[in-house]
Amino acid sequence: MTPKIELKGIKKSYDGNPPVIENLSMKIMPESFTVLLGPSGCGKSTTLRMIAGLEQETGGTIFIDGKDMKHVEPGERNIAMVFQNYALYPTMTIRENIEFGLKNMKVEKNERFERIKQVSEILGLSEYLSRKPAKLSGGQRQRVALARAMVKKPAVFLMDEPLSNLDAKLRNQIRGELIELHKRLKTTFVFVTHDQTEAMSMATDIILLNEGKIMQEGSPIEIYHNPQNIFTAKFIGNPPMNILKLSDFSSEALIVPEKTAYIGFRPENVVIAESLPENREGITFKGEIVTHEMLGSEILYRIQLENESINAKIYSSKMTDYSQISVMVPHEKLYYFDTHENRIFS
Amino acid sequence: MANITKRKVGSRLKPYALITPAMIIFILFFIYPIVYMVYLSFFKWNMIGDMKFIGLNNYTSMFANSEFWVVMKNTFFFMILSVGLVILFSMLMAVYLHKNTKINNLLQSVIFAPYIISFVSISFIFLWMFEPDYGLFNYFLERIGISSVRWLQNTNTAMISLVMVSVWKGVGYNTLIIISAIQKIPSYLFEAAELDRSNKAKTFFKITIPMISPTMFFLVLVNLITSLKTFETIQLMTLGGPANSTKTLVYYLYEYGFSFYKIGYASAVGVVLMVLIGVLTVIYFKVLSKKVYYH
Amino acid sequence: MIKPIMKKTIKLLINMLIIVIFFVPFYWMILTAFKTLEETVQFPPSFWVSHPQWENFLVALKAIPFMKFTINSVVVSISVMLLQFLTVIPAAYAFARLKFKGKSLLFGTVLSTMMVPSQLVFLPIYLMFSKWGLINNYLSLILPFATSAFGIFMLRQSFMQVPEEILEAAKLDKASEFKTLTRIMLPAAKPTLVMLGLFSWISTWNDYFWPLVITTNDAVRTLPIGISSLRMVESGVTYHIVMAGNVLLIIPIIIVFLIAQKQIIRAFTYTGEK
Numbered sequence: 001m002t003p004k005i006e007l008k009g010i011k012k013s014y015d016g017n018p019p020v021i022e023n024l025s026m027k028i029m030p031e032s033f034t035v036l037l038g039p040s041g042c043g044k045s046t047t048l049r050m051i052a053g054l055e056q057e058t059g060g061t062i063f064i065d066g067k068d069m070k071h072v073e074p075g076e077r078n079i080a081m082v083f084q085n086y087a088l089y090p091t092m093t094i095r096e097n098i099e100f101g102l103k104n105m106k107v108e109k110n111e112r113f114e115r116i117k118q119v120s121e122i123l124g125l126s127e128y129l130s131r132k133p134a135k136l137s138g139g140q141r142q143r144v145a146l147a148r149a150m151v152k153k154p155a156v157f158l159m160d161e162p163l164s165n166l167d168a169k170l171r172n173q174i175r176g177e178l179i180e181l182h183k184r185l186k187t188t189f190v191f192v193t194h195d196q197t198e199a200m201s202m203a204t205d206i207i208l209l210n211e212g213k214i215m216q217e218g219s220p221i222e223i224y225h226n227p228q229n230i231f232t233a234k235f236i237g238n239p240p241m242n243i244l245k246l247s248d249f250s251s252e253a254l255i256v257p258e259k260t261a262y263i264g265f266r267p268e269n270v271v272i273a274e275s276l277p278e279n280r281e282g283i284t285f286k287g288e289i290v291t292h293e294m295l296g297s298e299i300l301y302r303i304q305l306e307n308e309s310i311n312a313k314i315y316s317s318k319m320t321d322y323s324q325i326s327v328m329v330p331h332e333k334l335y336y337f338d339t340h341e342n343r344i345f346s
Numbered sequence: 347m348a349n350i351t352k353r354k355v356g357s358r359l360k361p362y363a364l365i366t367p368a369m370i371i372f373i374l375f376f377i378y379p380i381v382y383m384v385y386l387s388f389f390k391w392n393m394i395g396d397m398k399f400i401g402l403n404n405y406t407s408m409f410a411n412s413e414f415w416v417v418m419k420n421t422f423f424f425m426i427l428s429v430g431l432v433i434l435f436s437m438l439m440a441v442y443l444h445k446n447t448k449i450n451n452l453l454q455s456v457i458f459a460p461y462i463i464s465f466v467s468i469s470f471i472f473l474w475m476f477e478p479d480y481g482l483f484n485y486f487l488e489r490i491g492i493s494s495v496r497w498l499q500n501t502n503t504a505m506i507s508l509v510m511v512s513v514w515k516g517v518g519y520n521t522l523i524i525i526s527a528i529q530k531i532p533s534y535l536f537e538a539a540e541l542d543r544s545n546k547a548k549t550f551f552k553i554t555i556p557m558i559s560p561t562m563f564f565l566v567l568v569n570l571i572t573s574l575k576t577f578e579t580i581q582l583m584t585l586g587g588p589a590n591s592t593k594t595l596v597y598y599l600y601e602y603g604f605s606f607y608k609i610g611y612a613s614a615v616g617v618v619l620m621v622l623i624g625v626l627t628v629i630y631f632k633v634l635s636k637k638v639y640y641h
Numbered sequence: 642m643i644k645p646i647m648k649k650t651i652k653l654l655i656n657m658l659i660i661v662i663f664f665v666p667f668y669w670m671i672l673t674a675f676k677t678l679e680e681t682v683q684f685p686p687s688f689w690v691s692h693p694q695w696e697n698f699l700v701a702l703k704a705i706p707f708m709k710f711t712i713n714s715v716v717v718s719i720s721v722m723l724l725q726f727l728t729v730i731p732a733a734y735a736f737a738r739l740k741f742k743g744k745s746l747l748f749g750t751v752l753s754t755m756m757v758p759s760q761l762v763f764l765p766i767y768l769m770f771s772k773w774g775l776i777n778n779y780l781s782l783i784l785p786f787a788t789s790a791f792g793i794f795m796l797r798q799s800f801m802q803v804p805e806e807i808l809e810a811a812k813l814d815k816a817s818e819f820k821t822l823t824r825i826m827l828p829a830a831k832p833t834l835v836m837l838g839l840f841s842w843i844s845t846w847n848d849y850f851w852p853l854v855i856t857t858n859d860a861v862r863t864l865p866i867g868i869s870s871l872r873m874v875e876s877g878v879t880y881h882i883v884m885a886g887n888v889l890l891i892i893p894i895i896i897v898f899l900i901a902q903k904q905i906i907r908a909f910t911y912t913g914e915k
Binding site: 052053054073074075076079080081083084085087088089090091092100101104105148152 | 804806807809810811812813814815816817820824825828829831
């Protein structure tokens with residue numbers, strides 16, 4: 001299958017400064033919901049803007065549907081973009097906002113009317129069409145931005161942190177709506193965010209970026225269960241994976257693969273008890289509970305070990321009464337990393 | 347590819363194309379005339395005959411002319427008095443009117459109105475009120491037991507009368523600018539001062555004045571330039587008289603150019619005016635750039 | 642309880658004094674415009690007229706080619722305003738949104754012309770126009786004001802405030818640059834454009850100096866010159882006629898001021914500070 005979007009050897013630098021992206025290649029598959037995930041400054045927004053044609057790449061080539069986009073204007077790329085601040089035209093009504101692109105694409109009047117009717121029904125905007133953006137709430141503005149993108153029936157939707165200006169409740173709701181929308185439209189979504197929860201819940205494919213490089217790509221399940229390096233392991237999951245230096249395990253006789261420098265395990269795989277169980281099927285520590293957070297179905301403990309502290313997520317409604325406890329992690333839940341912080345597969 | 351390079355060249359030239367109409371006007375009617383004026387100041391010319399190069403003669407004869415020094419004295423007298431009074435009254439007005447109440451907003455509009463009324467109208471209204479025999483001012487003076495004044499006909503009072511008109515016309519503009527500066531002072535400063543038990547006077551001198559000082563500086567310079575170019579009231583009310591007592595640089599320049607047709611000499615006077623405005627402008631921009639820096 | 646009352650009274654007195662100082666001259670103008678010649682030279686003067694002399698206005702209208710002056714004023718002030726929009730909008734757009742070599746130098750030049758008053762350059766410009774044979778031509782009244790450094794400065798400021806993302810959205814919506822300007826930038830800058838138009842129109846309508854120095858023929862001169870010539874109509878100054886003409890000159894400005902007070906005040910007191 002040919003990718004919908006392909007980046008080959010992309011380089012981007014601003015006015016002679018050292019490049020923010022040195023050599024980036026990726027493939028975004030048709031009908032995927034691809035999330036570009038990473039901390040701020042990792043180059044994810046720049047990448048999205050280069051795909052849109054709003055920024056010119058310094059080197060390399062971007063293909064959409066196998067076509068070189070170098071000299072194709074943003075308006076000609078058959079894409080639509082939803083901006084973080086929605087970027088609605090403040091002096092136009094909602095209808096005019098949605099219609100503006102269609103008019104520029106010389107879509108006929110009847111057709112325009114039909115399409116606007118359709119998208120505004122899907123997104124529940126029908127009664128706001130004659131209002132100005134300033135009169136709408138944040139969530140409604142977000143929907144207008146979506147409508148403006150949808151109405152053009154683009155081959156690709158580009159979204160630049162579109163949920164970050166919404167409050168938590170609304171964000172969850174729109175997240176669900178986006179998933180539904182993606183299913184209904186069957187087009188390619190490219191979504192930029194720094195929020196791993198957002199990425200995990202929506203994506204079919206995640207591309208995790210750091211400092212202009214791809215750290216890992218794959219499905220949410222793959223990326224969660226099979227992190228290829230410490231960066232991925234710590235970025236995905238909440239709270240992040242516990243990473244301990246091998247040198248911290250002084251007393252235990254530990255069987256680890258060769259070259260292991262770090263051992264990692266997820267907070268949700270930690271077992272705690274008052275005393276050690278008889279049959280040890282994992283590594284064990286002694287520790288002291290420092291803090292605990294009741295999260296509803298689970299409890300999050302912060303546990304101080306000899307040298308470091310770890311997080312433990314326990315699915316239980318009952319709080320432990322003891323502060324001095326034993327900690328166990330099963331062997332099959334351990335991850336091993338070398339000195340370059342790359343995963344060692346045992 | 348050829349198409350694309352063409353488009354690139356086009357887009358490189360576009361900014362220049364967009365500013366060209368405006369730039370042509372600026373060059374033709376602001377920059378070139380100044381150069382031309384400096385050029386003319388080295389010639390003797392009466393607009394009809396041939397131009398004769400005379401070097402710095404216009405300048406030497408101007409500086410040797412006692413009338414020129416009277417004009418300079420008048421110009422500076424007018425400038426200092428009118429700017430001083432405008433700033434003083436505007437400050438008082440601004441402090442009095444800066445709170446946003448209905449009556450204050452109305453008064454702000456009332457005092458601003460003269461600023462957008464034509465100099466012709468203002469001059470005639472004041473000419474009429476200054477009228478020595480039937481004028482309103484002398485009527486008021488008489489009512490409070492002061493003998494009447496021949497405002498514009500007396501060498502001692504003519505210039506002061508013109509200053510009165512300028513101050514009256516300009517005070518509203520200045521007041522509104524100071525008010526907006528005062529209103530931009532963050533209110534927590536005043537609240538902090540109140541908690542520190544500062545009294546009203548202290549708050550005014552320690553907080554208000556320092557906070558609006560950049561605006562005051564801007565206003566002083568704007569008013570200095572405004573006073574330097576004051577022409578209409580003089581032309582309409584005194585024609586520079588009596589006995590040259592209200593003749594300022596601009597009027598002197600106008601008179602030499604348009605009544606005596608001494609273009610070279612008038613241009614030399616213009617160069618002096620230009621230097622004065624230029625110095626003020628340079629100071630203004632210097633301080634402005636500093637101000638931006640300190641923000 | 643005495644103190645607040647005292648304070649209120651003092652405030653009232655000051656307010657009244659301000660109104661007297663700034664309003665009485667206008668009242669005096671209007672009053673005089675309705676007086677007879679005898680009433681104007683009566684001392685002490687009367688502060689009311691029992692028989693308003695409406696014919697003063699007719700005398701003023703007939704004494705000068707009033708219609709001609711009015712038409713000239715309208716033609717000149719509207720042309721100046723339109724030309725300013727035509728030259729200021731593209732220049733402000735370029736300075737606000739485009740990158741080009743020498744931009745800051747050119748913009749500095751624009752700003753510095755703001756400090757050049759017409760009272761400084763009228764003589765060379767007069768000589769230029771007379772060389773071109775354009776004295777007593779509308780062009781000599783219009784062309785020097787066909788652009789406005791102040792306008793470029795102000796409009797650039799409001800163009801810069803349009804968020805970058807909105808322009809990018811327009812780009813993705815396939816809008817041409819011209820369409821982006823007319824459908825997005827200009828509507829967003831509408832308050833500024835209104836201010837500029839008012840500023841330009843009022844300044845030209847009121848201008849006395851430029852038509853005085855650059856024209857010599859009533860055929861192209863504007864209303865302020867016409868009104869100023871009223872004092873020469875009869876022997877001695879006939880103030881009731883002059884004031885009647887004055888009222889006619891001021892009325893359009895006052896009407897516009899009453900309609901768009903806020904915008905006018907903002908336009909004239911705009912100093913570029915945020």
